[in-house]
Amino acid sequence: MATRTIASWASELQYSTLPTPVIRAAVRSFYNLAGCTIGGSNHEATAIAHKTLAPFFGAPTSCILGSQSNTKTDAQHAALINGIASHVHDYDDTHLDTIIHPTGPVASALLAYAEYLSSQSKPVSGKDFILALVAGIEVECKCGLAVWPNHYDVGWHITSTVGSIGAAVAVGKLLKLDTTSMQHAIGIAGTQVTGLREMFGSHTKSFHPGRAAQNGLLAALMASNGYTSSETALEAKRGWANVVSTKVDLDGQAKTLGKVWEIEKNAFKPFPCGIVIHPIIDGCAQIHREHGLDVTKIKSVNCKVHPLVLELTGKRKPKDELQAKFSVFHGGALGLIYGKATPAQYEDAVVLDNKVIEVRDKIDAKADKDLLADQTVIVVEMQDGSKFEKKVEHAVGSLEVPITDEQLEEKFLDQSSHAVGQDKAKKASDACWKLESVSDMAQLASVL
Amino acid sequence: MATRTIASWASELQYSTLPTPVIRAAVRSFYNLAGCTIGGSNHEATAIAHKTLAPFFGAPTSCILGSQSNTKTDAQHAALINGIASHVHDYDDTHLDTIIHPTGPVASALLAYAEYLSSQSKPVSGKDFILALVAGIEVECKCGLAVWPNHYDVGWHITSTVGSIGAAVAVGKLLKLDTTSMQHAIGIAGTQVTGLREMFGSHTKSFHPGRAAQNGLLAALMASNGYTSSETALEAKRGWANVVSTKVDLDGQAKTLGKVWEIEKNAFKPFPCGIVIHPIIDGCAQIHREHGLDVTKIKSVNCKVHPLVLELTGKRKPKDELQAKFSVFHGGALGLIYGKATPAQYEDAVVLDNKVIEVRDKIDAKADKDLLADQTVIVVEMQDGSKFEKKVEHAVGSLEVPITDEQLEEKFLDQSSHAVGQDKAKKASDACWKLESVSDMAQLASVL
Numbered sequence: 001m002a003t004r005t006i007a008s009w010a011s012e013l014q015y016s017t018l019p020t021p022v023i024r025a026a027v028r029s030f031y032n033l034a035g036c037t038i039g040g041s042n043h044e045a046t047a048i049a050h051k052t053l054a055p056f057f058g059a060p061t062s063c064i065l066g067s068q069s070n071t072k073t074d075a076q077h078a079a080l081i082n083g084i085a086s087h088v089h090d091y092d093d094t095h096l097d098t099i100i101h102p103t104g105p106v107a108s109a110l111l112a113y114a115e116y117l118s119s120q121s122k123p124v125s126g127k128d129f130i131l132a133l134v135a136g137i138e139v140e141c142k143c144g145l146a147v148w149p150n151h152y153d154v155g156w157h158i159t160s161t162v163g164s165i166g167a168a169v170a171v172g173k174l175l176k177l178d179t180t181s182m183q184h185a186i187g188i189a190g191t192q193v194t195g196l197r198e199m200f201g202s203h204t205k206s207f208h209p210g211r212a213a214q215n216g217l218l219a220a221l222m223a224s225n226g227y228t229s230s231e232t233a234l235e236a237k238r239g240w241a242n243v244v245s246t247k248v249d250l251d252g253q254a255k256t257l258g259k260v261w262e263i264e265k266n267a268f269k270p271f272p273c274g275i276v277i278h279p280i281i282d283g284c285a286q287i288h289r290e291h292g293l294d295v296t297k298i299k300s301v302n303c304k305v306h307p308l309v310l311e312l313t314g315k316r317k318p319k320d321e322l323q324a325k326f327s328v329f330h331g332g333a334l335g336l337i338y339g340k341a342t343p344a345q346y347e348d349a350v351v352l353d354n355k356v357i358e359v360r361d362k363i364d365a366k367a368d369k370d371l372l373a374d375q376t377v378i379v380v381e382m383q384d385g386s387k388f389e390k391k392v393e394h395a396v397g398s399l400e401v402p403i404t405d406e407q408l409e410e411k412f413l414d415q416s417s418h419a420v421g422q423d424k425a426k427k428a429s430d431a432c433w434k435l436e437s438v439s440d441m442a443q444l445a446s447v448l
Numbered sequence: 449m450a451t452r453t454i455a456s457w458a459s460e461l462q463y464s465t466l467p468t469p470v471i472r473a474a475v476r477s478f479y480n481l482a483g484c485t486i487g488g489s490n491h492e493a494t495a496i497a498h499k500t501l502a503p504f505f506g507a508p509t510s511c512i513l514g515s516q517s518n519t520k521t522d523a524q525h526a527a528l529i530n531g532i533a534s535h536v537h538d539y540d541d542t543h544l545d546t547i548i549h550p551t552g553p554v555a556s557a558l559l560a561y562a563e564y565l566s567s568q569s570k571p572v573s574g575k576d577f578i579l580a581l582v583a584g585i586e587v588e589c590k591c592g593l594a595v596w597p598n599h600y601d602v603g604w605h606i607t608s609t610v611g612s613i614g615a616a617v618a619v620g621k622l623l624k625l626d627t628t629s630m631q632h633a634i635g636i637a638g639t640q641v642t643g644l645r646e647m648f649g650s651h652t653k654s655f656h657p658g659r660a661a662q663n664g665l666l667a668a669l670m671a672s673n674g675y676t677s678s679e680t681a682l683e684a685k686r687g688w689a690n691v692v693s694t695k696v697d698l699d700g701q702a703k704t705l706g707k708v709w710e711i712e713k714n715a716f717k718p719f720p721c722g723i724v725i726h727p728i729i730d731g732c733a734q735i736h737r738e739h740g741l742d743v744t745k746i747k748s749v750n751c752k753v754h755p756l757v758l759e760l761t762g763k764r765k766p767k768d769e770l771q772a773k774f775s776v777f778h779g780g781a782l783g784l785i786y787g788k789a790t791p792a793q794y795e796d797a798v799v800l801d802n803k804v805i806e807v808r809d810k811i812d813a814k815a816d817k818d819l820l821a822d823q824t825v826i827v828v829e830m831q832d833g834s835k836f837e838k839k840v841e842h843a844v845g846s847l848e849v850p851i852t853d854e855q856l857e858e859k860f861l862d863q864s865s866h867a868v869g870q871d872k873a874k875k876a877s878d879a880c881w882k883l884e885s886v887s888d889m890a891q892l893a894s895v896l
Contacts, residue, residue, distance in 0.1 A: 045675065048670065048673045048674055048675045049670065049675065051673055052666075052669050052670050052672075052673045052675070053669075055506070055507070055522075055564070056506040056507070056522040056523065056524050056525075057506050058503070058504040058505050058506045058522070059503070059504075074503075074504040074506070075504060076504045077504075116503070154686075154691055155685075155686030155687075155690065155691040156691065184650075187646075187647065187650070187652060188652055188655065190644065191605075191642060191643060191644045191646075191647050191652055191655070191656070192640070192642045192659065193641045193642065193644075194639060194640045194641065194642070195639060196638065196639045196641075196678075196681070196686065196687065196688060196691055197686050198635075198639075198678045198680070198681060198684045198685075198686045198687045198688070198691075199635065199639050199677050199678055199681070201678075202632075202635070202676040202677050202678055203675045203676045203677070204635060204636055204639055204675070204676065204677040204678070207636065207639070207670070207675070208639070211640065218500075221500050221501075222496065222497065222500050222655070224500075225496045225499055225500045226496055227493065227496045227497065227500070227651045227652070227655070228650040228651045228652065228770075229647055229650050229651070229652040230644075230646045230647055230649075230650055230652070232646070233644070233646060233647070236646045237603075237646075238602075238603030238644065238645050238646045239603075239644065239646045240644060240646070242603065243602055243603040243604065243644055243646075322676075
């Protein structure tokens, strides 16, 4: 019954019943995502995808965000390319209970299709967009929770495997699918299980949420025209959940829809890398700020971290930006040297800078299973024997120490200015904050 | 090393080294597939996909086969729609060791992209096409064998999960990718694991090979422009094989490339349904022909079948065409009543015909694990007490009793005439037989 329960909930969800904190979380999620997409728009991975796909572009209804020349393409390609850009700096949002980055697949599909609808004289308002975004993200995260952690442990990139389902539900909501059609949309999305963790550290990691956006969009469109799948796609014996995980609790999660809002548990990264590295960067940046230390005189840096940190991000000698995203050592070095970590500090030139390498090589990290994933203990010993110690209880960007709207705006402007310049970045930022009062999402997209 | 071994083999394969039986198998595989694609072109599933995707079509370089108005679209959509059509009647080819239907995903991607290349003044010859087709199908089937049977047992539709990899290798071969780029193409294709068996009996079953074709095409194109994935995508700890199967023998299979040709083990269906039903249809049709029995006077029909037959195709009371494909009882009834089974006998009107239902309901089948999958024993008892017994050792269409070129042509003409009329069907058939001597595949596609 889970597929039907979920489809029915999504079909019937109304804007008037959304709690205020949920709407606020949706606006912040979209705002952060738009900044990340613009910020990732001139990344190599995005550029290759754009160049590769250009010969196949259809009628230009939907913006490729951040592109200097305001390029438009068809909704399917916009969903794919914007989805890639959204994730390419590993700077997007995180549903902390599952490490899903929920907004990329859902919002990339939604925005592209909202623009298509506008081109058909059926404009989508900001409120309709928020409603669909919330429906998609809630379903996406509940599906993720239903198979977490086994699904991820086996080797699936959960952001995209559930992202396609979230995107299908969101676009299905825009299309006002009834419950049965929504079930079919979920099935068509669910059968496209995209994303192996083996791809981490390569361009294909960011392809995952992009393709998930496109898969979900396609699924909803096909279902809206009567393409059938299974009405028990999620829970059947050989359905999605049982095939992709050995431990499943779909019914338990489906029951909590509309009671426990997952979007309220969505966090925003202050640093453009895997979330498990954040405590180290945060702690090292605090030491930098508090002690203004001379990094050339560091003797050693010893950290204790949650075991997952080394499993996921244990790259000792990263050779480029993408590998550096998976190096807790690079993250620590950035904190100590610069007191911050933005996409600029992950560029190849910085990753290969001898000054950075020297500090990076002095950092050691040991797994400590008594620590939580957002905790760390850092001890910096200087050549003169002095020591600085920092315990991070909750990293900045966690739910306990959330990023403020001001910090979110700083992050937005920093990354989008690099891609489109300060003026455009400021205009885009202002427009995104006003999501609730937008009358036609295509107008908003045009300034992104 | 498996990914590299496979990529290297495919990159280096040359037409001049292909054994004659391999070329013959490739021509027959393409011929059969073209007929199936034309035959499936006016099916509801194909029509919905076409209608849904039309607003997103790009520059028209590639034919949607069989479409009355000679519609062209971009290569990606042509790959998807032709791939759907190729499988929608469950009439395509079968690699019997794995139940993979290998040609649909590979040829649909290849043909669409060959037409694109022709539009760029880079025509692809029939021989280049055959070479790429063989490379794709060999890799596809070796990957399938490496994870068979666990992968299928868990619930994956193996045709599409390996189909995307085969399509990527085939298109990569057309693009003359070097070994490293081919490895990346395999990774981008492999990370898109599309196809749950739960979808069997719905339109989405045929979506699988279509999407696999498109996934593979996209993967090869991205890799050709430098989009990176993993160079050990297939064999890594959390790579494709280990994530999608609990039992893996990639190295063992990779070693046999070019020594054991899988395409020679490709069989062609005489009946448009799951291959495990074929012995029953064959046996019942033989009884029909040999005894000309009056089906209204049947008392009972008792069959013994391989256990998989009932597991896969045990639908007792199919309600429409798609369900009838998974009913061994419907198949048996068709053999007894008509002495044959073509797509026409799977249309809803026949499935719901009382005369057919009456015979269908008299058929019983019991699992017998001593029988092979292509064997059956059928006992028809008439109301007057007389009995007809038939043991089928190997169903027609098996490797032991292969379909002849004449039977293949009869099948091609029967199904494609329904879609495009006899004249066009004959022209298409003649053109496909001449695959080896084609100078520009776009010219061949234009008569399909």
